[in-house]
Amino acid sequence: MIAGLVVVVVLVLLASIILFRSVALIPQAEAAVIERLGRYTKTVSGQLTLLIPFVDRIRARVDLREQVVSFPPQPVITEDNLTLSIDTVVYFQVTVPQSAVYEINDYIIGVEQLATTTLRNVVGGMTLEETLTSRDSINAQLRGVLDEATGRWGLRVARVELKSIMPPPSIQESMEKQMKADREKRAMILTAEGQRESSIKTAEGNKQSQILSAEGAKQAAILAAEADRQSRILSAQGERAAQYLYAQGEAKSIEKVFAAIKAGKPTPELLAYQYLQKLPEMAAGEGNSVWVVPSDFGSALQGFAKSFGAQGDDGVFRYESSDHDVPPTVDDSDVEDWFDLASDPKVAQAVAEAEAVARKPVAEPLTSRSQSSAPETVLGGRDRGYPDADQGEISPGEDTDRT
Structure with missing residues (x-):
């Protein structure tokens, strides 16, 4: 009974093993x-x-599936005899499983060793600077060599990446110093460039300011000269009219005096008396110390009375008016406009235009101002808005003709 049970158990276990x-x-x-x-x-x-x-x-x-294998850092000597510690990451996939099993004992170790040797060959022909700046080139070379070598193992290398490149500590310190020096150099260059740009902008601003100041001074000088010219012209016109009025007044005064003298019929005694009254005034000058009265003074007065008077019954010469003593008439038609108190419209227009130019804000660009400055420098030119001789401006020659 027990033996039969043991046989059954053994058969069940054997069947289970065979099925498994x-x-x-x-x-x-x-x-x-x-x-x-x-x-x-x-x-x-x-x-x-x-x-x-x-x-x-x-x-x-x-x-x-695509596998990612990170290999530990490997020491690699560069062309300039520097030892770098480089660790790599390989992305690969098994495409032919029987080749990965039968063609190589351990394909992961094979990939690692192949990647290390290839990395040393590639980096050994580069300097430190080239190694640090040629990661893409190194990755491409590693991938090409590994993919070709592992093809018979049934593997396909997708990518190879350099995870890190660690130079020796002394080289790292030197690189940091060099980087710091380069940054300080760039900072100094940028500072110098900024100062240069600032100086240029300041000089340009000063230049434009001086140009605008010169333009303003020029316009002010032109307006001042124009105002002085107009003032001189008006002053000359006023002085001319005043001299004419003064002369005309003197003529009228002399005419009235002589008319009064003739109306009063003066005698030689009166003339002698008036002459004697004027002698002290004539001798009142500081340089008049001695005066000599001529001895024939009476005969001179008598001849003077005979020249414009007639002797009366009493033997005294008296003035007698005639019908021909008519005061002369003066024709003032040619000088009537001298005394017109109204402002000359041409002069007023010139002053208004000059004031409009002076009040105009200067906001044009420097280039346009320099291009338009040539025609504006002519004093009295039409581009400035000032009236010239062609526009009816009163010139000194015309003033002489009008006088």
Whole structure:
């Protein structure tokens, strides 16, 4: 009874073992290399596989996904004899599982060693500066060599990246000093450039300010000269009219005096008396110290009376008016406009235009001002708005003709 039970248990265990070894479940993205009696039979992936117990066996299971392997830092000597510590990252994928199993013992170790040797060959022909600035070139060379070498292993190398490049501490310190010096140099250059630009802008501003000041001074000088000219012309016109009036008044005064004298019929005694009254005034000058009265003074007065008077019954010469003593008439028609108190419209227009130019704000660009400054420098030109001789301005020659 017990012996039969033991036999049943043994048969059940044997059946379980046989069933377990006869069925294999291979998941997706994984491949199983199957051998029969020690020889490669097939590769299965993502399915349920039946095996012949004790005849078939799964030699290896291979991950078909892209794998990322980071290798520890490796010492590499550059062309300028500097030792760098470089660690790499390789992205690869198994494309032929049976080759990865049968062509190489451990494809990960093979990839690592191949990457190390290739890295030393590539970096050994570069200097430190080239190594630090040629990461893409190094990555491309490593990928090309590894992909070609691992093709027979059933691998496809997708990418190779240099994770870090660590130079010796002394070189790092020197690089930091050099970087600091370069940054200070760039900062000094930028500061100098800023100062130069600032100086240029300041000089340009001063130049424009001086030009505008000169333009303003020029306009002020032109307006002052124009005002002085107009003032002189008006003053000359006023002085001319005043002299004419003064002369006319003197003439009228002399005419009235002589008319009064003739109306009063003066005698030689009266003339002598008036003459004697004027003698002290004539001798009142500071330089008049001696006066001599001529001895024939009476005869001179008598001849003077005879010249414009007639002798009466009493023997005294008296003035007698005649019908021909008519005061002369003066024609003032040619000088009537001298005494017109109204302002000359041409002069008023010139002054108004000059004031308009002076009040005009200066806001034009420097280039346009320099281009338009040539015609504006002519005193009295039409571009300035000042009346000239062609526009009816009163010139000194015209003033002489009008006088």
